[in-house]
């Protein structure tokens with residue numbers, strides 16, 4: 201199937217992951233969108249935070265899809281890229297944080313220390329630190345050293361990171377966070393369906409394959 205063949209390709213997935221990072225150039229330089237130009241750094245800050253959340257939610261759908269549809273070639277193709285997509289979420293979260301350092305903290309450690317104590321920013325920081333640990337421990341040598349069971353247990357922290365990121369995003373919006381619902385809602389439904397299928401006794405192994 202063409203879609204599955206495309207999704208198996210590492211080059212294609214790289215392109216899909218890099219494009220959202222370049223997207224701000226379009227409204228800022230090409231189309232010169234006034235809503236983006238009013239505050240370009242804020243625009244970039246929100247955009248990278250959004251991409252980080254979408255990628256985090258996306259990678260969390262891969263395993264449930266494989267468990268629920270073990271013969272679906274698209275689910276199998278997606279699962280080849282779990283590590284790449286997970287690490288990309290961290291990369292965008294780091295870019296988001298770096299823009300915040302430039303934007304508000306202005307490089308000053310005092311402002312950073314004061315601002316970061318706010319619950320909204322603390323949850324962001326905690327999610328970022330978890331993603332950092334998961335990224336570091338996704339190196340092949342470390343996976344081998346830790347062993348499959350310990351590695352898998354540690355990587356369950358990704359669910360905590362997702363909860364923290366969802367709270368952080370909801371709090372950033374202040375109004376009812378519909379965006380959080382459509383980003384993380386499908387993940388929740390798929391995870392419930394996965395647990396339900398596994399409880400029914402269908403053999404569904406979750407082998408800790410970190411990606412291709």
Ligand code: HEM
Pocket residue numbers: 245246247248249250251252253256293296297300321323324325326327328365368369372373
């Ligand atoms: C130390 C870490 C972090 C800091 C200091 C931080 C800070 C911020 C700030 C200041 C905003 C803008 C709030 C406003 O509207 O004025 C924001 C929004 C946001 N952040 Fe973070 N953040 C951090 C980590 C993260 C992480 C790890 C993620 C995702 C994995 C994330 C996702 C988001 C999202 C989705 C938004 C809202 C974007 C929107 O409204 O479109 N942030 N963050």
